[in-house]
Amino acid sequence: MADIKDPENTIIIELKDGNVVIELLPDVAPKHCERMKELARAGKYDGVVFHRVIDSFMAQTGDVEHGVLDKGGDLRRAGTGGSDLPDLPAEFSKLPHDRGTLGAARSANPNSANSQFFINFNDNHFLNGQYTVYGRVVEGMEHVDAITRGEPPMYPDQMISMKVAADV
Incomplete structure (x- = not known):
């Protein structure tokens, strides 16, 4: 397991191939974290499924409203929902969208991020200053790289679980 410096601000996502450890950046984007x-x-x-996975770009997930197939979710609508909590204001920073960074997915409105997020497969600097960066993968990027591609994938991968390291 990764050397976890701050368990309260570390997320562990269990995928089919193994765990992905994400260091959150509360000093950069406190509301998103x-x-x-x-x-x-x-x-x-x-x-929740990875409903939009584009090779050499990113893997998007987090639609807690439509993306949980075994709880009545609908893959055709995955990516259109969020949570029952209010949308978040943009927390743009100077941090680049490098490989392994976590970005907040949103609609055209910069203040519409809610529950969805994406993990960058590559450096995607064209996103800089337009999407909130609020975390980075510190272990398990090979498991992110193995997520099934598609928009949506025919047989999407899902997050088996997501936990805050302090609670494990």
């Missing part, structure tokens, strides 16, 4: 921890602690991300 709090939201992820709140939804993770409530079990909302457990079972």
